[in-house]
Amino acid sequence: MSGIDWQAVGLSLRLAAIVDVILLVVGVPIAWWLAFRRRPWTFLVESVVALPLVLPPTVLGFYVLVAMGPRSPLGRVWEAMAGGPLAFTFEALVIASVVYSLPFVVQPVASAFRQIDPALGEASSTLGASPWRTFVRITLPLAREGIMAGAVLGFAHTLGEFGVVLMVGGNLPGVTRTVSIAIYDQVQALQVEAANRTALLMLLFSLAALAVVYGPLRRASHVTPQA
Amino acid sequence: MAGPLHASVRAQMSEVFTLDVSVDLPPGITILFGASGSGKSTLLRAIAGLARPDAGRIAIGDRVLFDTATGVDLPPQARRVGYVFQQLALFPHFTVRGNLEYGVAALPPAERTRRVEEVARRFHIDRLMERRPARLSGGERQRVALARALVTDPDLLLLDEPLSALDYATQSRIIEDLRAWNAAHGIPVLYVTHAHREVFALGERCVVLDHGRVLAVGTPHEVIDLPAHETIAQIAGFENLFTATVTARRPSNGVMQCRLGESLSELEVPLGMADVGGSVRLAIRAGDILLAVEEPRGLSARNVLRGTLTSLTREGPTVSARVDAGEPFIVHLTPGAVEALHLMVPMPVWLVLKTHSCRVVSL
Missing domain, CATH: 3.40.50.300 (P-loop containing nucleotide triphosphate hydrolases)
Structure with missing residues (x-):
């Protein structure tokens, strides 16, 4: 398969995988908090988390870029620790992608948490379980489908992002040139044939990922481990 | 323990x-x-x-x-x-x-x-x-x-x-x-x-x-x-609750006589604290009342009230009959009894109540 920018494909997959792990580590606790520990001001947190759904990627990318710049606290801390600027690095892409894809994980997971009968958690605590044990043994397994869906959506969304990557990462081969940018480059260079192949590859990959979630994974989630 | x-x-x-x-x-x-x-x-x-x-x-x-x-x-x-x-x-x-x-x-x-x-x-x-x-x-x-x-x-x-x-x-x-x-x-x-x-x-x-x-x-x-x-x-499921006026007290028998509401119907009930002329509340279970289609005689039960059957409603295994006997009574019957007695709405019926089926309750 000539013409496909395999370096960009590999970079995109690596980026999406790393971002997805971070998204689950950060997103599941946020979703739990939104679902079970509601405060009067919870809606504000919900709005902030959901912002990337409505903001143009360039706006988000611009603010992330500013936040990473050498004059910002984050940029200065990073420079002191890593010895170089944060912007236009792979790490910058990871941070920006986490922010950008967060709602795609938090929303399905929070909605899965909310669908769990609260009496199940209460029953667990009257049976002597700590809140942590209740979370691990009852809440997480029963929210499995939502977490699965969040993981796939977060992965696919990170794979497909374009505007934020361009703003924060630029277009450095092997560092920040992801597949979506490679396709853009190929079209700009009138390499329509190559762009077509790359695009088709991404299409098939995304379709396969979604099919796995909607098919085997969903059926498998009914066969859950025993106590 | x-x-x-x-x-x-x-x-x-x-x-x-x-x-x-x-x-x-x-x-x-x-x-x-x-x-x-x-x-x-x-x-x-x-x-x-x-x-x-x-x-x-x-x-x-x-x-x-x-x-x-x-x-x-x-x-x-x-x-x-x-x-x-x-x-x-x-x-x-x-x-x-x-x-x-x-x-x-x-x-x-x-x-x-x-x-x-x-x-x-x-x-x-x-x-x-x-x-x-x-x-x-x-x-x-x-x-x-x-x-x-x-x-x-x-x-x-x-x-x-x-x-x-x-x-x-x-x-x-x-x-x-x-x-x-x-x-x-x-x-x-x-x-x-x-x-x-x-x-x-x-x-x-x-x-x-x-x-x-x-x-x-x-x-x-x-x-x-x-x-x-x-x-x-x-x-507790007492379907019949009435206000009644005490018309006579017979402490030696442990009973008193009460008139239901504004009606002429009288009931003998267990002796309560109220004086003659005083008002009491009576509670009677619908299942504790007998229903007859002819005037019954020779019963130990002290209370027989004449009334009119005004409705019959099936509620699962029981039939709920409404009887106007000065006050509206609810009586529970079996479907078999409704058939055997050829009950129809409206028709004259008699209600039979034992004295101790009538509970005197406070508000």
């Missing part, structure tokens, strides 16, 4: 409704009886630590679970209080065995297995151990929920209307198993219901709750069969 439960609880439920109760329960089954919205579930949740009362003290024997005076407030998982939820809350992703093992996971495996299998045998679910809750019948689910709460060997068991959805035979069998279990363990059991049928099947003691207050405490017979209070009569 864990000792008796003491619970005095105050909780503001809404602007107009405050739960304010104090109960002391010895080991054994106590029925908490009251209409929906009387605060029963709130009291249970407060005892289990699932809801935080504004003030109060909850203790089992010497073990304090909650005390606003000393700032004690144990989380639910530290209270050793078994709770059977109305909707049962079985863990759908575990088998029956998984549900039972959940509360004893900290025990060594051999001891855990022994405990789980013993409680499964006692509640007759030992053949269902590898099934998931979705594949159990209603009665089986109740048994699993009960066994799951009891396998942890709690100091107190709370049941929130767990059997109300079951047929009577299934209910009785589960109640028998619960009784047998508690004969060996002797913990206080607080059983919430609003069905008076369950009160008699279960109760050694009965606490009646109304609008967040304790209205009466006693045996089911004292509290429900001889209701001292109109509210209890209503929630």
Whole structure:
């Protein structure tokens, strides 16, 4: 398969995988908090988390870029620790992608948490379980489908992002040139044939990922481990 | 032996409704009886630590679970209080065995297995151990929920209307198993219901709750069969409630004569505190009234009222007849009796009431 920018494909997959792990580590606790520990001001947190759904990627990318710049606290801390600027690095892409894809994980997971009968958690605590044990043994397994869906959506969304990557990462081969940018480059260079192949590859990959979630994974989630 | 439960609880439920109760329960089954919205579930949740009362003290024997005076407030998982939820809350992703093992996971495996299998045998679910809750019948689910709460060997068991959805035979069998279990363990059991049928099947003691207050405490017979209070009569299923005027008192016979409302119908009822000319409330169960299509003679029952049958309504296995006898009476009949008597609406009928079927209640 000539013409496909395999370096960009590999970079995109690596980026999406790393971002997805971070998204689950950060997103599941946020979703739990939104679902079970509601405060009067919870809606504000919900709005902030959901912002990337409505903001143009360039706006988000611009603010992330500013936040990473050498004059910002984050940029200065990073420079002191890593010895170089944060912007236009792979790490910058990871941070920006986490922010950008967060709602795609938090929303399905929070909605899965909310669908769990609260009496199940209460029953667990009257049976002597700590809140942590209740979370691990009852809440997480029963929210499995939502977490699965969040993981796939977060992965696919990170794979497909374009505007934020361009703003924060630029277009450095092997560092920040992801597949979506490679396709853009190929079209700009009138390499329509190559762009077509790359695009088709991404299409098939995304379709396969979604099919796995909607098919085997969903059926498998009914066969859950025993106590 | 864990000792008796003491619970005095105050909780503001809404602007107009405050739960304010104090109960002391010895080991054994106590029925908490009251209409929906009387605060029963709130009291249970407060005892289990699932809801935080504004003030109060909850203790089992010497073990304090909650005390606003000393700032004690144990989380639910530290209270050793078994709770059977109305909707049962079985863990759908575990088998029956998984549900039972959940509360004893900290025990060594051999001891855990022994405990789980013993409680499964006692509640007759030992053949269902590898099934998931979705594949159990209603009665089986109740048994699993009960066994799951009891396998942890709690100091107190709370049941929130767990059997109300079951047929009577299934209910009785589960109640028998619960009784047998508690004969060996002797913990206080607080059983919430609003069905008076369950009160008699279960109760050694009965606490009646109304609008967040304790209205009466006693045996089911004292509290429900001889209701001292109109509210209890209503929630205990006395379908007929009338205002009557005392027309004569015969203390030597232990009875008095009352006139119903504005009508001319008179009833002989057990002697109450009211004087002649005073007003009383009478409560009569629809099932305690006989209905005749001819004027009956030669009966020991002292009260025969003439009236008109105004309607017949089928309600499951009983037929509810309305009879205008000065006041509107509700009488429960069997469908067979309706047929045999060729009852039709309207037709003249006679109501027969024993003196002691008429309860004098206070407002």
